[in-house]
Amino acid sequence: MHISLKGMVAAMVLTLTACGNVSHDVAKDGSTAGQLVWPAPSDVTPMHKGGTFPDPAAVRAVQADMNKQQIAQLIGYPHFEEGVWGVREWNYVFNFRDADTGQVTVCEYKILFDEHKLARSFYWSPEDCARFVKPPVPPTVTPKPTEQVTTLSADALFRFDRYSRADITDDGRGQLDRLADSLLAEQDRIVHIHVIGYTDRIGSDDYNQTLSQRRADTVAAYLVEKHVPADVIGAEGRGKSDPVVQCPDDSSRNTLIACLAPNRRVVVHVETRGG
Incomplete structure (x- = not known):
């Protein structure tokens, strides 16, 4: 049987306009309906059989005050025969694949329009399907710790070949007081303070190791006396290792x-939280 072009156009217009809303008593302002009715997913038009896999970002971009053309550009025209232009309700069948399990969930999505055919309210069936289009949670970025390094001359801190609290020079106390003040100013950000003592290569390895440890212990204890928290300070002696200069x-x-x-x-290494 031959169908005229005029007949085809008439059929298309009927599809776009004539079938009416599925839900009952859609409010004039599109805010709700007397009864929301969900069409059976199997009743979609042939071209939408099985539903579609939408871009979640596109669904998320659908907002109130959009007209039908704008919505269609984002997620396409409705999947059922309720019509397009003359109705105030569009229904879709969407498929979403769970990123963790790989399983596909079938969801229905409904838009209600006001009397001016502007989108006003949005619904999911089941309601839990809304989770598939939520904005992705940005990854938590933990600021990397930063490290400040202060090098203090042992010759300025201590009398020659000495290490005790009483052997700290006046210049040494001034340096340590300033260091303590700077640490207290940012103590909330401090993760760890590592005090490392070094000697030169003159003398035995055991003597130098002991001297470097005692000097590191004394500096750490001095900072604690100045109210730097003791639980974040550690002291270590490394003797003659890691020389800065070589001499003939x-x-x-x-x-x-x-x-x-x-x-x-x-050397005082201060590790602080970023930010």
């Missing part, structure tokens, strides 16, 4: 001692 052995003793001065030091 053929120098006189006094020249060698002076040359090796940068190696005699206490």
